[in-house]
Amino acid sequence: MRKSFTLSGPVSRRMLMMGAATGVAALAMPRVLRAEAKPTLVTSIRSLSNPYHAVWKTGAEAYAKWAGLEHVTLVSEGNSEKGIADIKAMLAKTGGNMVLNSDPNDTPDARPIVEACAKAGAYVVTQWNKPADLHPKDFNPNYVSHIEFDGIESGKTIAEILFKTIGGKGGIVALGGLISTTAAIERKKGLDAALAANPDIKLLDFQVANWKSTEAFDLMGNLLTRFGDDIKGIWAANDDMGSGALEALRAENL
Structure with missing residues (x-):
């Protein structure tokens, strides 16, 4: 069972499935896509050797091409410090004008990722891993959603x-x-x-x-x-x- 936590409550099944299929967070943020300076779409995953993450990247690239946006894939290779550092470097490079879809390498990683995005003015969706006391409402409007499954x-x-x-x-x-x-x-x-x-x-x-x-x-x-x-x-x-x-x-x- 897929569970999604958003700023305003449940999202429609159609919108949720579209977002899941493309592997990007931008579908939840039409205001960002209408901005004069187009945001960079960023996917942060553990490893491209994993078939799941490889398909995730493909979906994100397909959406970016359709939306006319630049897409960047960050790969942590199972290293939490690298994963967080790469995201912070991308925030600096884009000046915070980015939309991040992140599968944090480890559950505690979600908090510094969300905090860094909120501080920079970027938008972020996390998937799979986050601490129980971290919620999108705490970082409104930058923390758009967390998506997880009934493991x-x-x-x-x-x-x-x-x-x-x-x-x-x-x-x-x-x-x-x-x-x-x-x-x-x-x-x-x-x-x-x-x-x-x-x-x-x-x-x-x-x-x-x-x-x-x-x-x-x-x-x-x-x-x-x-x-x-x-x-x-x-x-x-x-x-x-x-x-x-x-x-x-x-x-x-x-």
């Missing part, structure tokens, strides 16, 4: 489908995301809920692969060595880690 339901549903596929019993291993991010925390809670409801499923081990296919590949190789045929299924908190686990299985002809 608990997501993690639980993934687990339930996996459990059904392996026949409702047996051992599994799990690969989690960056442990301090909201999405990773919630998806792990969903996995735990599914395990509690399925006592014939045994969690052999839970490892953090930080959303990365390369880390998932290495961890999965170690898990296969440790548990061998006891592993009947693998739960992964995102597609990139799932791909890494799959390649580890293929390397062992499994």
Whole structure:
């Protein structure tokens, strides 16, 4: 389930889906787009090696082309300091005349990002990660919206489908995301809920692969060595880690 927090309350489903499809925040701010000096659209994401973020960038570029605006992609590569520093540098370069769509690398990163944008007069939308006590209304009008998803339901549903596929019993291993991010925390809670409801499923081990296919590949190789045929299924908190686990299985002809 997708949840959006805005300055004025719920947004229409059509507007929300348009914004999600393009991956830009500008759709929520027609006043900015009518400004005489066109703003720069900025996308801040973790890594272009992640298929999710790669598609996000493509959508943002498509919208920018349609709107006749410049678009810049900032990539943190999982480094919070770099992510925040790059955003502040772009704020300085544009003089604050920009619209930022940010997936903060870590939950605490959202606050300095929002504060920097508000101070510079820029507009910002955050996705996925923010502290619970940070809200768009606190930085009106610059903090336009926060968009997140029901990670608990997501993690639980993934687990339930996996459990059904392996026949409702047996051992599994799990690969989690960056442990301090909201999405990773919630998806792990969903996995735990599914395990509690399925006592014939045994969690052999839970490892953090930080959303990365390369880390998932290495961890999965170690898990296969440790548990061998006891592993009947693998739960992964995102597609990139799932791909890494799959390649580890293929390397062992499994």
